[in-house]
Amino acid sequence: MNQARRRLALPALLLALVGCPKGLPQDASPDRLYSIGREQFEKGDWDRAIEAFQRFLYQDPGHPKADSAQYLVGEAYFNQEQYLTAAAEFLRLAQNRPAGPLADDSRYRACESYHKLSPRPELDQEYTDEAIGQCRSVVLLYPGSPYASEATERVRELTDKLARKYYLNALFYYKRRAYDSAIVYLEYVLETYGGAAVEPEALLTLYEAYRKVGYSREAEQTRERLLREYPDSPQAQEAQGNSPRDVG
Numbered sequence: 001m002n003q004a005r006r007r008l009a010l011p012a013l014l015l016a017l018v019g020c021p022k023g024l025p026q027d028a029s030p031d032r033l034y035s036i037g038r039e040q041f042e043k044g045d046w047d048r049a050i051e052a053f054q055r056f057l058y059q060d061p062g063h064p065k066a067d068s069a070q071y072l073v074g075e076a077y078f079n080q081e082q083y084l085t086a087a088a089e090f091l092r093l094a095q096n097r098p099a100g101p102l103a104d105d106s107r108y109r110a111c112e113s114y115h116k117l118s119p120r121p122e123l124d125q126e127y128t129d130e131a132i133g134q135c136r137s138v139v140l141l142y143p144g145s146p147y148a149s150e151a152t153e154r155v156r157e158l159t160d161k162l163a164r165k166y167y168l169n170a171l172f173y174y175k176r177r178a179y180d181s182a183i184v185y186l187e188y189v190l191e192t193y194g195g196a197a198v199e200p201e202a203l204l205t206l207y208e209a210y211r212k213v214g215y216s217r218e219a220e221q222t223r224e225r226l227l228r229e230y231p232d233s234p235q236a237q238e239a240q241g242n243s244p245r246d247v248g
Helices: 003-019 030-043 046-059 066-079 083-096 103-117 126-141 148-175 179-192 199-213 216-229 234-239
Strands: none
Touching: 030 046, 030 066, 046 066, 066 083, 066 103, 083 103, 083 126, 103 126, 103 148, 126 148, 148 179, 148 199, 179 199, 199 216, 199 234, 216 234
């Protein structure tokens, strides 16, 4: 082949390679693409599985297996620890097919994806809020779903984390003797996250903060509530003494 023919052949070769990414058959039918996607998913080749499923969905979005393909795209991204993308893929299915057979599955997996992104309590909790919202949607929209009880438990766990975050904010101010600011946060925790795991700690710290600023009546009411609602807690035992603790 002379040099001129090589120059002409090179763009054609590149075009052929672009038109057939990762070796997927260019003329594959939707059924074949779905089969390839399942095969690659089972092998753990997440990238090729995603590619096959996405081509399948592009070619035949109304196919009876379209919901399954969309769900598996989300699972493939989840397995790659690309949780934000996974959540978006799961939500695409949940929102486009709210009455479909995988709607509750995909909504719960969106919750699980955001849960994976939920950071330590002291950090920003945007993804925690997202996870709570998606899991609450499972319970509200699909109360008969097998995921409903798991979603409820996940909401409790994540809500405890939010309560802990605000309690840590309160401690920050308490330790710096900014008791009025600490009281604002502690009252917010108790009003907004009643029953959270951190509640006995919040009650004890609020009791002590009230005492620090001379709010004797509020302090005693808070102490009585702690003893009444959490009588066996270490915080209740501590509150029965007369001297406030040195928090932290």
